[in-house]
Amino acid sequence: MAAKQLNPLSTSLLSSFTTRASCLNTALRALVTTSTTPSHRATFSTTPTTLNWLAPKAGESCKSRKGRPRVPTGGSTRGTTLVWGDYGIRLKDHDRRISATQLKIADATIRQRLRGLKYRLYHRVCANIGVYTSGNDQRMGKGKGSFDYWCARPAVSKVLFELKGEVHEAVVRDAMRLAGNKLPGLYEFVRKGDPPVMGITKVGGERGTEEMMRRPRLGAEGVAGMPNLEGTARRMGATTSV
Template sequence: MMLGLRQSFSRLSCACSTLRTDSGPLFRSTWRPTAAPSPINLAYSALRLNVLGSVRFRSQLAPRRTKYRKAHKGRVPVPIGGSIVGTTIQEGAFGIRLLAPARLSAKQLQSAETALKRKLKVVKGAQVFMRVFPDIPVCVKGNETRMGKGKGSFEFWACRASVGKVIFEVGGPVEIRQEVAKEALRLAAAKLPVPTEFITKGAAPRLGNIVGMALDPKASTLSSKASSTSLTLATNVPSVSPPAVA
């Protein structure tokens, strides 16, 4: 035991010099500072940390910062006010939109986007547009847990999408055949837990189960004018009385 203590003190004396009573440091260490980390490593470390304190991978869909750590569960919005925003193609030429309200998680959206890009890899210059983004933190409590004790812990990111919302669009500077785009969007729709429909650039907007010219104000104006014109023509037709029978 004494031999081990002597060896430890000898190593300590090699690393540090004797005490100094005058001004200056008490110990003179042989340690030298290491090289500072590169800016690339610092940026990568900051990218992996999200606002919830967990690790955010580079391929995971998640907001960079939020105002609150947790949020209410909420409900999927129902377009009862008559708004048709987000139900038509804006960026690409083809797309898919929902036929039922749903809450889509970041993992589901990422899987659908991966399948879509893998199918369109053969088309050089094709672009994929995601019209939604998971920015709502979903918290889950364990099964068979008593009430109280605060809100559950963070589980995953999600987004709320109403009926008729366009989820993905494909397009870009190159022309994509409709058959290729339809097959790629079919593979992406298979990753989503909600039925969807395939739409094109000139598709009519959708409001719940109402689709078509009933939502277009110009079309409704034209139809009203056509009905009034037909009514006028019908009233202006002279009446012909049947001949009298002798």
């Protein structure tokens, strides 16, 4: 009767005791875990998953067009300054399409140059645009073509990589120079606190202030059809002086 009144947990413990002496530790651990384990567990995690910066997660719903890299001429300075790091590399050229393979090679070049040092590298661009090509020996037509590779279209003066850590500036400058040699286009080394760039003009100074660069361009007729008196006076002065 006593054996029938034992619960299944005690029965498993007695069997573990009798089978082997080395199973005592395992039985005790099982007893502790069953007594301390909560009845309800969270089935989700609050830690964000790290996405791949060389390819999008879900792919493309439709084939993307070739397009052109953006040249911010409407007064935007977004993405032209450093956010997290102390040093970085910035694109000076325009109309550049950088493939995911080139970005990966540049990243590997920086890590190879700074191997053994304490730093953290940030990526500011991601290859999320698909490039579709047809074979060289195929006739015209027959669709857009098959998928070839992922690429990024960074705008002019866009920061591509940022770096922060206990590294000398000369070493970081050399690493960024080597990475720029692996990428298409022209690049420049930037530091924390450098002025932003609007288009291809650096914001700063008397002529490069943000208000002056965002002002409307006055033609021969001025604003709203009114004559430009300043331009007219200059032309009249030039004619009278001759």
